[in-house]
Amino acid sequence: MINQPVTQEEKLLTRSLEGEKRAFMYGNEVVVWAALAAGAEFLFGYPITPQNEVMHYWSRLAPRYGRGFLQTEDELSAGFAVLGGIMAGARCFSATAGPGTVLFQEPLSMAEMMRIPMVLVVQQRGGPSTATVIYSQQEVFLTIFGGNGEGLRVVYSPGSHQEMYDLTIKAFATAWEYRFPTLVLGDGYQAKMREPVTLYDPREKGIDLKPTFPMVGLKGVPGVDREPAHWRNAFSVEEELYEVLKPIIDDFHRAAPSLSEKEEGFLEGVELIVVAHGIVGRSVRSAVRELREKDIPVGFFRPITLRPFPDKDIKNVLTACSRLLVVESAQGQLAKLIRIAIGGELEHSLKMYTYFRPGLGITAEEVVQEARAILNGEREKDASVALL
Amino acid sequence: MTLSNKRIVMGGEGGQGVQAAADILAQAAYEEGKEALYIPNFGIEQRGGVSLAFVQVGEEPIGSPKFKYAHLIVALSGRSLERLQGYINEESIILYDSSLLAPPQVSDEVIGWQCYDTIAPEAFAERRLTDQRQSFPEITSKVKHIYGLPASEMAQNKLHPRVANIIILGATAGVMEIVQLESTKKALETRLENKLKRDPALKNLNFRALELGWEAAARMIKRPVSTGKI
Numbered sequence: 001m002i003n004q005p006v007t008q009e010e011k012l013l014t015r016s017l018e019g020e021k022r023a024f025m026y027g028n029e030v031v032v033w034a035a036l037a038a039g040a041e042f043l044f045g046y047p048i049t050p051q052n053e054v055m056h057y058w059s060r061l062a063p064r065y066g067r068g069f070l071q072t073e074d075e076l077s078a079g080f081a082v083l084g085g086i087m088a089g090a091r092c093f094s095a096t097a098g099p100g101t102v103l104f105q106e107p108l109s110m111a112e113m114m115r116i117p118m119v120l121v122v123q124q125r126g127g128p129s130t131a132t133v134i135y136s137q138q139e140v141f142l143t144i145f146g147g148n149g150e151g152l153r154v155v156y157s158p159g160s161h162q163e164m165y166d167l168t169i170k171a172f173a174t175a176w177e178y179r180f181p182t183l184v185l186g187d188g189y190q191a192k193m194r195e196p197v198t199l200y201d202p203r204e205k206g207i208d209l210k211p212t213f214p215m216v217g218l219k220g221v222p223g224v225d226r227e228p229a230h231w232r233n234a235f236s237v238e239e240e241l242y243e244v245l246k247p248i249i250d251d252f253h254r255a256a257p258s259l260s261e262k263e264e265g266f267l268e269g270v271e272l273i274v275v276a277h278g279i280v281g282r283s284v285r286s287a288v289r290e291l292r293e294k295d296i297p298v299g300f301f302r303p304i305t306l307r308p309f310p311d312k313d314i315k316n317v318l319t320a321c322s323r324l325l326v327v328e329s330a331q332g333q334l335a336k337l338i339r340i341a342i343g344g345e346l347e348h349s350l351k352m353y354t355y356f357r358p359g360l361g362i363t364a365e366e367v368v369q370e371a372r373a374i375l376n377g378e379r380e381k382d383a384s385v386a387l388l
Numbered sequence: 389m390t391l392s393n394k395r396i397v398m399g400g401e402g403g404q405g406v407q408a409a410a411d412i413l414a415q416a417a418y419e420e421g422k423e424a425l426y427i428p429n430f431g432i433e434q435r436g437g438v439s440l441a442f443v444q445v446g447e448e449p450i451g452s453p454k455f456k457y458a459h460l461i462v463a464l465s466g467r468s469l470e471r472l473q474g475y476i477n478e479e480s481i482i483l484y485d486s487s488l489l490a491p492p493q494v495s496d497e498v499i500g501w502q503c504y505d506t507i508a509p510e511a512f513a514e515r516r517l518t519d520q521r522q523s524f525p526e527i528t529s530k531v532k533h534i535y536g537l538p539a540s541e542m543a544q545n546k547l548h549p550r551v552a553n554i555i556i557l558g559a560t561a562g563v564m565e566i567v568q569l570e571s572t573k574k575a576l577e578t579r580l581e582n583k584l585k586r587d588p589a590l591k592n593l594n595f596r597a598l599e600l601g602w603e604a605a606a607r608m609i610k611r612p613v614s615t616g617k618i
Contacts, residue, residue: 024418050430193427193453194411196418279453286451294577364451 021199024043027190028053028095030161031121032061033199034168035093039209040119042068042092045386046079046100049133050188054095075100079107083116086284087231089214091172093119097188098127100168101142108181109147113233115248116215117175121168121184123191126359134161135188136359140333143183144307150245154259155307158289159281161197164190167208167304169202176210176303178255185306187329187359189279256308263302264317266292270299272371273317276327277303277334280362284327285365298371303337325353325374332356354382393446394566395455395549397443399472400464402439405553408579409462415575416567417445426470427453437560438468445566462560464488464539466522466552476529483563484524485556486536535563535608542600543563551597563609569602576577 031054035043043058059069069308073080078094087094096104101122109171111118116358123137126132145151154174157169168184175182202209215229222228236242263281266288267273277286281302288300301317301324317325326335335354342350355370373379396413400406407428414426431438439598444450457477463469463484476482537559543552554576561572573595577584584591 024415024424056583088535114397188430189453192430193425194414195450196423209524254447282450283452361452361454363454 003373014149018201018204023199024051024194024196026192026194027160027161027164027186028123028192029057030164030197030286031095031168032057032067032294033185034165035119035172036065036067037165037199037202038123038169039091040067040172041090042070042082042085043094044070044072044078044092045083045094046072046075046078048097048100049127050125050135050191051095051097051100051121053191054121054123064314075103076106078102079118079120080110081120081240081295082120083107083111083114083118086212087215088217089212091176091212093121094334095123095171096127098122098133098139101139101146103190105142105146105148108153109149110233111181112147112149112152112248113245115179115233116181117179117286118181119168119171119175119184120187121171124187132359134359135328135329135361136281137187138331138333138358139185140277140306140330140337143185144337150249151307152180152248153307154180155185155305156176156183156261157278157304157306158190158280159186159278159302159304161190161193161195163304165197165199169207172293173202173207173209174259176212177208177365178251178259180190180252180255187279190219197209218311222251252308257312259305260308260310260313261304262313264300264312264313265319266299267300267317269297270321271297271323272299272374273321273325274300274327274367274371275297275302275314275334275338276300276362276367277306280327280329282364283364283367286364287371290364290368294326296372296375298375302335306334309341310336314341316339318342318350322346322349322354323351323353323374325355325371327362327368328372329357329360329362331358350380353379393444393448393450394460395458396443396445396462396560396566397455397458397472397475397577398443398461398464398560399468399554400463401468404438404439405550406439406462406464407441408551409557410443412568412572412575412579413560414443414445415579416561417570417572419574419578420567422446422471423448423450423569425450426454437470438465440468440471453546455554460560460566462556465554466525469488470525472495473525473528476527476531478530478532480529480531481563482527482531482534483508483556483559485536485539485552486500486521487538487541488521488548489524489536490521491536492527492534496581508617535559535605537601537604537608539601543597547593547597547601551593554597555595555601555604557601558598559605559608560601561598562602562605569598572598572602 045055062069082092124136126136127138143155158164158167171182220226274284284300291298328334400411415423417424425444427442436492458475461482504515540552562565
């Protein structure tokens with residue numbers, strides 16, 4: 001299968017995805033369909049629960065659509081193989097979780113340095129270490145700041161299968177447009193649950209998936225017929241590194257405002273903002289809807305991009321209401337991002353309450369209970385947040 | 389809001405077919421155009437141990453994939469019912485395989501302690517000579533109804549031992565009319581497509597199992613059951 005040549009025609013988007021198709025499927029399946037629709041050509045991966053089915057479904061579907069698959073000996077190899085494939089001009093990606101995400105840091109940081117548009121889907125599991133194969137939101141900092149360097153990555157946090165599909169496609173578009181590694185941060189629940197999703201051909205929706213091109217093995221004489229293909233991740237002098245790195249950092253910050261995304265709701269007359277991301281955002285949305293039906297003035301804010309963080313938007317929301325509740329299946333990773341985003345301006349007026357359940361699912365009922373307790377004055381402002 | 393959605397949690401020993409049943413239930417709701425979500429409770433074990441499955445069905449958008457309280461608790465083993473304890477509240481209905489679990493002791497506030505069994509639809513219960521059933525775990529919450537269905541025995545005597553979970557699925561669908569029988573059949577065909585292709589006789593067997601469960605549920609819900617604390 002891997003040795004079969006991929007024809008140009010086959011490279012074009014799979015015919016079966018023409019028009020819209022409603023389906024009831026697992027999150028890992030959604031990832032595969034999104035990657036196929038986005039024109040991904042090769043998956044290099046190494047199995048780890050709860051993302052195994054990404055590899056299962058892909059290796060089953062790939063031959064039908066003329067795409068390739070290789071299981072490498074570990075995640076380091078998978079990551080570098082993805083980079084190699086992309087440098088050769090193919091649209092490659094991978095998926096991983098937990099300890100696998102740790103091993104992916106080296107290729108990810110190389111991608112930052114060399115502007116290689118790598119796409120990685122992460123289905124978070126419990127941590128630290130092997131922990132559980134089930135679920136968490138503990139890989140937020142790992143996906144953003146896990147590498148040596150400056151976290152020059154885009155991280156999407158989907159909260160439903162539809163978003164998993166939309167954002168995985170978008171990850172390919174973003175990566176190839178801005179040439180930064182782009183991650184889709186799912187979790188074990190989203191990976192293993194089944195719910196409806198509408199599949200579509202991104203080209204029919206006008207989504208611009210930039211063409212791929214080889215970065216090496218180019219025709220012509222370097223310096224005569226073309227610029228030399230000189231992609232570096234090693235430098236001998238400090239100044240040289242700084243000279244190369246500074247424009248990359250500037251590019252990232254320039255792109256940030258157009259990349260950041262969020263969802264917010266029920267902000268009218270709001271007295272408590274509940275902030276959550278990913279699957280927990282769903283619990284929060286249901287909880288807030290329920291409280292609003294009882295005329296309890298609660299609203300919600302959900303960052304869809306964790307990197308770049310929608311900092312202007314959350315500042316606006318928190319200027320209108322300084323009381324917030326951060327809900328996450330981690331010990332304050334999202335809360336820290338919020339702290340960084342709002343900076344010193346709102347620090348003193350802010351009343352941050354927290355509901356942290358590292359590695360544990362959070363239901364709407366819990367959020368309702370917690371929000372009510374805060375509004376009834378039964379909860380202390382979490383002074384420890386600054387020292388997380 | 390999500391409270392109008394139905395929440396079902398099913399539990400059994402690994403291999404009893406709890407996940408398949410829950411999966412088909414959610415698929416049936418999806419085929420009816422409803423909001424539907426299914427998630428297994430998964431760990432590192434591949435086989436054995438207690439297996440739980442969570443399903444939500446309804447008209448409203450679904451929030452978190454797991455939940456605190458279930459409207460319907462379906463238990464295929466004593467151990468699983470112990471694990472399901474936490475999902476029970478006063479509004480819950482418990483459906484259990486009465487050929488595997490002995491009837492619960494009910495403490496009725498008016499009558500006092502008594503043993504009751506929902507009469508087996510096919511009067512299988514009476515035929516049992518020695519009772520080797522697991523004892524019904526103590527339930528600490530009040531519940532709305534408890535229904536026993538001798539699914540394993542019905543499967544063994546009438547159809548095939550392997551379709552006990554499908555009889556339970558039929559009853560699960562019917563007991564709260566979560567989904568219709570026809571859409572459950574359609575969903576079963578969708579989910580077991582490959583198996584049914586290999587052995588077409590399986591289709592009728594499974595459909596018959598669904599019907600048995602559905603009909604049993606229809607009879608059960610006509611009879612009010614006491615709601616005491618167990």
